[in-house]
Amino acid sequence: MASHGVRGRSGGRPTLEEVAARAGVGRGTVSRVINGSPRVSDATRAAVEAAVEELGYVPNTAARALAANRTDAIALVVPEPETRFFAEPYFSDMLKGVGSELSDTEMQLLLIFAGSDRERERLAQYLAAHRVDGVLLVSVHADDPLPDLLTQLEIPAVISGPRSAAEPLASVDSDNYGGARSAVEHLLSRGRGRIAHITGHLAVYGAQRRVDGYRDALREAGHEVDEGLIEPGDFTEEGGRRAMAELLRRHPDIDAVFAASDVTAAGAGQVLREAGRRIPDDVALVGYDDSAIARHMEPPLTSVRQPIEEMGRAMIDLLLAEIADRRPAASRGLERHQVVLATELVERRSS
């Protein structure tokens, strides 16, 4: 750890000015060195770097932010009431990706909860005051006004899970469509013919895409799609129970269930067991997310894994690029700012 970290307790941290004095140069020159400007001679640069090292100089972020009108901070906005999202590995894995990608930069990560109305009001103020250089949005509902606010304020933002096919914001997503297809194709290959689908909350675009994938996989295998086999859920365990009960009532002959999340699958599994159906003998079960629950269910649950950590990394990459683009009034290159990452089916004993 920094051996010079505690030096200079007598009178606070060293300033740019002191570094300049020590190196025998002007304030501007030190600033240039610190910020990596090329217009500094090698000799001068070396002298300044030596002085920085000797004094253990660390720039004062507040001063920099004030003078340069940027914050070097990005916010991760968490719509907290979504406890589902929050408690699942989803969140921590994404955080891991975000953190690892961020550790190469000087950016700091702010965690902002936008659950209650009061918190949202505060967030709006926050953003209006331009207290962050960029925003990471996760798990946003289709009708959330937040993304539009960001666009309006011209704050760079990246959203995980686009709200629609026409998402105007930069976005990172996993291949929900392909993931669902792989799940259904897997069940078909196991000889299942009556495959039901318990959907996620359909206000979430990804949930819709999973339904699309389910339908297309069946169709392309030459099956007719029975819309009655598609039962709406909401990603929760309780939703899974409810949907499963309904499916069993209407279609006692189903031999497989593809659920839009692992907890939903867990809820469905309970109902199946209570109805005397064995998994996978009578009914095969496939979930989505490959969470810890999937590994610990009995039998362990086949599930679609999303590369969440990678998604976190991709979000940061996109966001940093947007921020950099905007810095010197760059050519607002409206390139493809949509990243979609592949999923992977993890086969376990439930199917």
Added chain:
Amino acid sequence: MASHGVRGRSGGRPTLEEVAARAGVGRGTVSRVINGSPRVSDATRAAVEAAVEELGYVPNTAARALAANRTDAIALVVPEPETRFFAEPYFSDMLKGVGSELSDTEMQLLLIFAGSDRERERLAQYLAAHRVDGVLLVSVHADDPLPDLLTQLEIPAVISGPRSAAEPLASVDSDNYGGARSAVEHLLSRGRGRIAHITGHLAVYGAQRRVDGYRDALREAGHEVDEGLIEPGDFTEEGGRRAMAELLRRHPDIDAVFAASDVTAAGAGQVLREAGRRIPDDVALVGYDDSAIARHMEPPLTSVRQPIEEMGRAMIDLLLAEIADRRPAASRGLERHQVVLATELVERRSS
């Protein structure tokens, strides 16, 4: 959301100066109102507040930080390689508590990962530069130099899970001792006599306390403590498997296992099943944490629940108090800065 949030796009956000002009007062007066100083007449205060409202004024944090030499930010330091900690609900629940308690204040929450050496070096610089007003430390190992660094830099800090009984830092913890006792007493009351304990990582003080609770519960019930029934684990699933296998080899007659974490219990459960032992008929199983896994295991796992969200809240309370204490060179009241919260045994079918 703030209707005035977007106003004044012509020329950036309003400043203190502009508010002052609008309210017909001086800069100092506005500052006083903003910061809630009592030395302002009611009439003036009202006028200023009106001006603030009309202009949609939001203070510039950077300027404030620079002038007042504080940051209004606290850091939550996450020792990231501890994936266990990170992925468990522990983390997100704590975050929830932290967030909810913080939403009443102007403080912002920084998430800092201190996994790799490079990240730790950066963190040290961060702290040395006093870029946060306080630090929340979670899941710190006994030999981590971080807490001492914080003490040395005189940065207010609160640690969750004290490193020892003599933890110098303010700390919040759940009652590991009592939690373990309640688990063992529960097993005893169910008529179990050969109760094994798979410990957590013993470098963690809380894991030691759980062992203490295990021992005392047995003793006070009149049982002799067989040290051979205590098998070291490390909170992981793999550790649980290893420990359980070892226990079965040495003591085939055990009829109950208390594991120091739910995932450890899950690992132990697998080994028990493979060995042909039925849960709970042959061997009762109790875990710790009451995580999602506990609910979804088959059979569902009896587990000790910690009030994690509350712990997060308590940490913030302590930290804010420490920061406030330090602000006007207050009387460094070395009161009891140790909070211990009660646990609760959640009974399920595994015992």
Added chain:
DNA sequence: AGGTAGTGTGGGAGCGCTCCCACAAGTGAT
């Protein structure tokens, strides 16, 4: 020789606040 670029450098101005000193006005004791 004089011009015209380029390079590197110093330092003034200013970012938006807080802190604090100065001072006006009011209040009550002498």
Added chain:
DNA sequence: ATCACTTGTGGGAGCGCTCCCACACTACCT
């Protein structure tokens, strides 16, 4: 009426940076 406080207020100084203009110096053309 005088003095001593108290209360409320205005505004200068300064926090530590970045930005940018000015200037010295060099190099290469006419």
